[in-house]
Amino acid sequence: MIESFSSLCDDFYHDMHINTELDLPANRDTILTFFERIRKQYPSMGNFYRKESGDFCLEEDRAKGNWRHVTVEMDRLWSGYANPASFEDSYDLHILNLELAPYMLGISPLDINSLDLTFAMDFSYSGNHDEVIADALLAGSSFGTLLDKADARATGFSPIFTVALSADNKLQGRVAVESRTSSESHNTGRCETSEPISLYFTVRRYPRPDEQFDALAALRQLSSIGEELMSEKIIPNFVKPLSGAIAQRR
Numbered sequence: 001m002i003e004s005f006s007s008l009c010d011d012f013y014h015d016m017h018i019n020t021e022l023d024l025p026a027n028r029d030t031i032l033t034f035f036e037r038i039r040k041q042y043p044s045m046g047n048f049y050r051k052e053s054g055d056f057c058l059e060e061d062r063a064k065g066n067w068r069h070v071t072v073e074m075d076r077l078w079s080g081y082a083n084p085a086s087f088e089d090s091y092d093l094h095i096l097n098l099e100l101a102p103y104m105l106g107i108s109p110l111d112i113n114s115l116d117l118t119f120a121m122d123f124s125y126s127g128n129h130d131e132v133i134a135d136a137l138l139a140g141s142s143f144g145t146l147l148d149k150a151d152a153r154a155t156g157f158s159p160i161f162t163v164a165l166s167a168d169n170k171l172q173g174r175v176a177v178e179s180r181t182s183s184e185s186h187n188t189g190r191c192e193t194s195e196p197i198s199l200y201f202t203v204r205r206y207p208r209p210d211e212q213f214d215a216l217a218a219l220r221q222l223s224s225i226g227e228e229l230m231s232e233k234i235i236p237n238f239v240k241p242l243s244g245a246i247a248q249r250r
Helices: 002-006 028-041 087-104 129-138 144-148 183-188 215-249
Strands: 011-020 047-050 056-059 067-072 076-082 112-123 160-164 171-178 197-205
Touching: 002 215, 011 087, 028 056, 028 067, 028 087, 067 087, 076 087, 087 215, 112 215, 129 144, 129 197, 129 215, 171 215, 197 215
Parallel strands: none
Antiparallel strands: 011 076, 011 112, 047 056, 056 067, 067 076, 112 197, 160 171, 171 197
16 A cells, blocks of 8 residues: 555655653653664664754664654654655554653653654645645635636645544544745745645544543554545545646646
8 A cells, every 4th residue: 555655756754743741851861762772673773863953863864765763852752754665664663662652751641642643745846836736726616716816826825624533523634735835936936946745644643531542552543544544535635636736737
């Protein structure tokens, strides 16, 4: 299945986020011990650095095209795999983080605000991203009718949709399409950019107050629902129209 996803975009990402209520540890010993344990499992993850934001990151060499990373942010633990050969490879990394988080970072079920699983795709296009998104996703819609007026053109088209996937609203899905064409580019008429159009599909699970949150069970649920919705909804209704609109302009 993952081959069909990857073939429709230039880069494919499979990420998991554990969002916490309390701040995560930032002391030297805890961070280094945690990342050394990750590296023991994945020896090729040897690039460790601290971002300007203060986040700590351990990752593989990005130059090889497919690479893993783990990031400890202030209130979020993020594991991701760019262009994985299989979903099993990325799930192994996510599961390792879920298993280590309680013991090495102190993330208890009570501390988890939500668990996210994200399927992300990049589409290379150097022209006007807003026009592509408008043509692919909003043509014929109420939003698209705003472009019917003379001299109207697409600017600032980065739609976001969130839907509940369960009766109690504890399971949600979110689709976001991000344009990298800036307002300044529109003002100057120079919309060329080296950045891609990005599509993100995230399934999120919130804890229920009457039960202890089982993160591993939640990940299994998110993976099943996420892969199903990617195949049945996101690929035919978002990805293919985007890639088709880009192909028409090349």
